[in-house]
Amino acid sequence: MSAPEQSPARETPVVEKAPSRLVPVGRFVVTVLRMPSGLFGVLVMLAFVLMAVCAPLFIHPSDLSVTQATGPLLSAPQHGYPLGTDPAGRSVLLLVIWGSRTSLAIGVMATALTMVLGAGIGLIAGHYQGRTGRLLMHVTDWFIALPSLPLAIALAAVLGQGATSITIAIGVTSWTGTARLVRAQTLAVEARPFIERARALGATDTQLITRQVLPNVMPLILVSSTLTVASAILSEATLTFLGLGDPTSVSWGSLLNNAFMQGAVTAGAWWYLIPPGIAILIIVLGFTLVGRAVEHALNARVSPR
Amino acid sequence: MTGPAVPDTAAERRTDGPPGQPLLDVRDLTVTYHSGKIPVYAARGVDVALAPGETLGMAGESGSGKTTVAMSLLRLLPAETTVTGEIRFRGEDLLEANWGRMRAVRWAEASVVFQGAMSALNPVQTVGDQIVEPILLHEKVGEKVARERARALLDSVGVPSRRIASYPHELSGGQRQRVMMAMALACNPDLVIADEPTTALDVIVQAQILGLLTDLVRDRGISLIMISHDLSVLASTCDRIAVMYAGRLVETGPSREVIRGPLHPYSRALAGAFPTLGDPASRLAPGGLPGDPPDLREEIDGCPFAPRCPEVEDRCRTGRIPLVEQGDRAAACVHVPGYDEVVRHG
Amino acid sequence: MAEPVLEARDLAVTFPARRGQGAARAVDDVNLALARGEVLALIGESGCGKSTLARALVGLIEPDRGEIRYDGKPLQRSRSGMREFRRHVQLVLQDPYGALNPRQNVHDAVAEGLRLHGQRAGLTRRVAEALEQVGMRPPEHFYDRYPHQLSGGQQQRVVIAGALTLGPEVLVADEPVSSLDASVRGEILKLFLSLRDRLGLAALVVSHDLGLAWNIADRVAVMYLGRIVELGTVEEVLLRPQHPYTRALLDAVPSTEEKESTAVLRGEPPDPTAIPAGCRFHPRCPLRATLPEDAAQRCLTDIPVLPAAVGDHQVACVHSDLAARPPLPVADPSEVTT
Numbered sequence: 001m002s003a004p005e006q007s008p009a010r011e012t013p014v015v016e017k018a019p020s021r022l023v024p025v026g027r028f029v030v031t032v033l034r035m036p037s038g039l040f041g042v043l044v045m046l047a048f049v050l051m052a053v054c055a056p057l058f059i060h061p062s063d064l065s066v067t068q069a070t071g072p073l074l075s076a077p078q079h080g081y082p083l084g085t086d087p088a089g090r091s092v093l094l095l096v097i098w099g100s101r102t103s104l105a106i107g108v109m110a111t112a113l114t115m116v117l118g119a120g121i122g123l124i125a126g127h128y129q130g131r132t133g134r135l136l137m138h139v140t141d142w143f144i145a146l147p148s149l150p151l152a153i154a155l156a157a158v159l160g161q162g163a164t165s166i167t168i169a170i171g172v173t174s175w176t177g178t179a180r181l182v183r184a185q186t187l188a189v190e191a192r193p194f195i196e197r198a199r200a201l202g203a204t205d206t207q208l209i210t211r212q213v214l215p216n217v218m219p220l221i222l223v224s225s226t227l228t229v230a231s232a233i234l235s236e237a238t239l240t241f242l243g244l245g246d247p248t249s250v251s252w253g254s255l256l257n258n259a260f261m262q263g264a265v266t267a268g269a270w271w272y273l274i275p276p277g278i279a280i281l282i283i284v285l286g287f288t289l290v291g292r293a294v295e296h297a298l299n300a301r302v303s304p305r
Numbered sequence: 306m307t308g309p310a311v312p313d314t315a316a317e318r319r320t321d322g323p324p325g326q327p328l329l330d331v332r333d334l335t336v337t338y339h340s341g342k343i344p345v346y347a348a349r350g351v352d353v354a355l356a357p358g359e360t361l362g363m364a365g366e367s368g369s370g371k372t373t374v375a376m377s378l379l380r381l382l383p384a385e386t387t388v389t390g391e392i393r394f395r396g397e398d399l400l401e402a403n404w405g406r407m408r409a410v411r412w413a414e415a416s417v418v419f420q421g422a423m424s425a426l427n428p429v430q431t432v433g434d435q436i437v438e439p440i441l442l443h444e445k446v447g448e449k450v451a452r453e454r455a456r457a458l459l460d461s462v463g464v465p466s467r468r469i470a471s472y473p474h475e476l477s478g479g480q481r482q483r484v485m486m487a488m489a490l491a492c493n494p495d496l497v498i499a500d501e502p503t504t505a506l507d508v509i510v511q512a513q514i515l516g517l518l519t520d521l522v523r524d525r526g527i528s529l530i531m532i533s534h535d536l537s538v539l540a541s542t543c544d545r546i547a548v549m550y551a552g553r554l555v556e557t558g559p560s561r562e563v564i565r566g567p568l569h570p571y572s573r574a575l576a577g578a579f580p581t582l583g584d585p586a587s588r589l590a591p592g593g594l595p596g597d598p599p600d601l602r603e604e605i606d607g608c609p610f611a612p613r614c615p616e617v618e619d620r621c622r623t624g625r626i627p628l629v630e631q632g633d634r635a636a637a638c639v640h641v642p643g644y645d646e647v648v649r650h651g
Numbered sequence: 652m653a654e655p656v657l658e659a660r661d662l663a664v665t666f667p668a669r670r671g672q673g674a675a676r677a678v679d680d681v682n683l684a685l686a687r688g689e690v691l692a693l694i695g696e697s698g699c700g701k702s703t704l705a706r707a708l709v710g711l712i713e714p715d716r717g718e719i720r721y722d723g724k725p726l727q728r729s730r731s732g733m734r735e736f737r738r739h740v741q742l743v744l745q746d747p748y749g750a751l752n753p754r755q756n757v758h759d760a761v762a763e764g765l766r767l768h769g770q771r772a773g774l775t776r777r778v779a780e781a782l783e784q785v786g787m788r789p790p791e792h793f794y795d796r797y798p799h800q801l802s803g804g805q806q807q808r809v810v811i812a813g814a815l816t817l818g819p820e821v822l823v824a825d826e827p828v829s830s831l832d833a834s835v836r837g838e839i840l841k842l843f844l845s846l847r848d849r850l851g852l853a854a855l856v857v858s859h860d861l862g863l864a865w866n867i868a869d870r871v872a873v874m875y876l877g878r879i880v881e882l883g884t885v886e887e888v889l890l891r892p893q894h895p896y897t898r899a900l901l902d903a904v905p906s907t908e909e910k911e912s913t914a915v916l917r918g919e920p921p922d923p924t925a926i927p928a929g930c931r932f933h934p935r936c937p938l939r940a941t942l943p944e945d946a947a948q949r950c951l952t953d954i955p956v957l958p959a960a961v962g963d964h965q966v967a968c969v970h971s972d973l974a975a976r977p978p979l980p981v982a983d984p985s986e987v988t989t
Contacts, residue, residue, distance in 0.1 A: 126672035512903035593837020
């Protein structure tokens with residue numbers, strides 16, 4: 001990289017254009033897609049999101065209503081019903097597709113809550129290491145000590161059944177892991193000389209956190225987000241399966257719940273029991289793979305060669 | 306064995322082999338790393354010789370190949386590295402030796418003082434354990450005898466022997482470096498390779514360590530190869546200096562002469578980076594070199610220093626520039642008197 | 652005598668006690684003045700407090716006693732006061748790769764200071780000017796590069812360019828070249844000198860390398876265990892040193908000349924948590940070992956101070972009259988008891 005460092009002074013005016021901000025983002029996306037794990041994960045994610053968004057276009061409320069269903073009751077896959085029917089005669093395939101909407105929505109919202117809470121607390125605790133930091137870490141430790149499932153059940157019971165309470169329950173019990181992770185990374189980043197340089201240049205605490213620390217912690221937050229979505233979807237399924245969700249809404253957890261309650265196991269109705277589980281499996285796999293690919297891509301950008 | 310071991314066999318061992326045979330004779334050493342996707346040509350055609358009891362300084366900056374050459378002597382490079390040439394240690398080619406023989410050579414006959422003592426010392430083992438370990442591995446002595454020797458070694462390097470039970474983090478930087486030296490001497494080797502032994506140390510501690518090294522080497526008749534980027538450190542401690550650039554040897558000679566009158570333009574630039582206090586030529590006039598060392602992943606045609614050389618000519622850019630000898634000095638530069646004859650005779 | 656541009660008066664910085672260790676008096680009663688356009692080298696070994704002093708001068712560390720003055724006026728520790736100060740006094744650190752945010756390209760790294768101060772007008776033009784000042788031409792060539800794509804010398808130039816955008820009058824540099832290759836050092840040192848010549852920039856360069864002082868400094872201050880022990884022009888201090896510590900430092904510099912063997916100073920550099928009484932250097936002082944009992948006792952009871960900060964060659968030694976008489980005799984200070 002021996003650039004011409006000693007060329008004579010020029011007469012032409014200095015170029016005013018700063019480098020575009022989109023180019024590094026574009027390069028990053030390409031790097032992620034180049035990896036087989038990244039490509040597969042992104043495709044899975046896109047497929048499910050597309051499916052969830054477009055579902056209202058081809059699913060009528062009558063397909064989901066217990067009273068208006070027209071199919072044969074609890075029958076194996078056949079022409080017209082690729083995944084068979086449930087005891088009410090609804091197509092299992094359509095139910096699974098519709099269920100993805102709730103599961104994805106709750107998964108993403110719960111993750112957003114977790115991330116904001118966890119990353120926020122982690123950053124502040126890492127930056128302000130005195131009393132504030134210690135206090136925040138004590139609070140975090142207290143939350144970690146609480147068993148998450150009973151807490152989630154209790155919260156859902158208090159807040160009433162439904163998507164909101166499940167979202168809040170998941171958020172409140174999952175933020176601690178992110179908080180500790182982000183705090184540790186904040187401490188590591190703040191030990192580096194460029195933080196001192198930024199202070200010397202005149203940065204305030206807020207500016208330090210937002211301009212210097214956050215961009216360096218963001219990779220961790222991104223990766224953690226994708227993995228958290230996966231676990232949030234699982235948590236949603238668990239809580240709904242346990243009966244804490246809205247009984248009228250369709251989600252993968254409720255499908256599993258219904259399948260168990262209505263004796264699908266003894267009836268040998270595998271087409272009712274297995275598809276929601278497989279759907280959860282695939283989407284969790286997809287998000288996890290994307291998380292790993294993003295991590296690789298971000299590390300490749302920072303480390304030399 | 307009564308009392309601490311004294312290297313009484315040192316003098317006897319020095320007469321091994323035919324008289325006049327160099328202790329170490331390296332010929333045409335070429336090292337290529339294959340750790341990444343692109344091969345890195347770290348050393349090319351290096352010739353180095355060391356007589357028993359002689360001290361040699363290898364000078365160069367990062368990427369010059371000096372550490373590569375030193376590590377290759379004991380075959381301490383990663384498995385995927387290609388090493389060609391000859392490394393004759395007391396007449397025996399180490400590149401042909403089997404692993405059993407290499408293990409025997411390592412530490413008992415040639416040892417290394419590594420760079421960065423803090424990372425080279427095991428933080429969870431006491432200092433005493435780390436000195437005792439090679440003794441137990443290479444010699445048939447009991448634990449007690451080995452501990453006695455460790456205590457004596459610590460004394461000889463100026464660390465109070467009660468420190469034998471200390472952990473590395475309990476010692477200062479200078480003391481850790483001394484412990485590294487004690488470890489290197491544990492099995493009475495004939496050759497010690499010191500890789501940047503004083504780089505992270507302050508001036509006074511550096512002077513203490515260099516003084517210690519010189520005394521130890523002289524008292525025990527050990528040959529020393531010292532690697533450093535600081536020419537003045539090498540000149541004050543070593544008999545001869547070999548200057549490396551981009552994996553090639555560019556100059557060799559007695560250290561005082563190389564520092565006072567370098568033949569190669571790179572050696573001149575390197576010497577200029579360490580001004581002599583009191584020299585009006587360097588007062589408010591730092592010596593430096595524009596540009597950067599070349600990328601070792603590319604095959605370089607001609608003199609590797611050509612892009613940065615203030616005296617470059619066209620003929621420098623192609624072909625191989627051989628080492629031209631001038632008495633007991635040699636330099637690989639077209640401007641050295643006698644270059645044309647060497648080239649003509651092939 | 653013109654007002655010094657940056658000054659430390661009776662400055663003291665103490666780090667609080669931690670478990671197992673006492674309080675560390677890193678900087679103790681230091682008076683130091685930097686004149687406009689001057690290059691002052693602050694030389695000392697690790698643990699002497701030079702880095703702490705440098706950071707206090709840049710306002711990153713708040714002193715426990717004493718004050719920092721910029722242009723004759725004491726430093727205002729308010730937010731606006733500090734922001735104003737930072738536009739005049741900037742910092743260059745030792746590790747250029749670590750000093751750059753790996754997520755920022757060169758353009759943003761250099762523009763950071765301006766952005767932090769809300770000065771977004773003509774941003775790119777000022778970035779380009781700063782890059783040209785440090786010799787990275789053409790500037791556009793470097794905008795989009797990231798730190799890991801640059802060499803050590805280039806990284807340090809980017810750091811310096813970032814410091815220049817705010818138009819400071821003083822650069823404080825902490826070991827600016829010690830992690831760079833030997834042949835690259837000269838180029839960065841030349842840059843400091845050219846910035847002084849072209850922009851009138853004053854510089855306080857902290858280092859352990861005496862050769863650096865010879866290369867670029869006008870004056871040099873030698874620091875030992877939190878105190879300045881000798882101060883003067885480079886010629887005076889490096890060629891006619893008067894303090895025994897300075898002499899020991901100079902003797903320790905490796906050279907090819909045949910020297911009458913001078914005993915290298917023994918012992919480890921001591922600990923700022925356990926400071927000796929009286930003159931801090933007395934346990935290792937080769938001069939003291941040659942003195943008669945009553946004179947040697949004064950080293951324990953009297954505390955040598957440096958006369959006022961602005962002046963000629965100054966030495967903080969109780970026996971400065973004796974020390975001025977060369978040559979320094981050879982003595983084994985290990986016989987001296989504390």
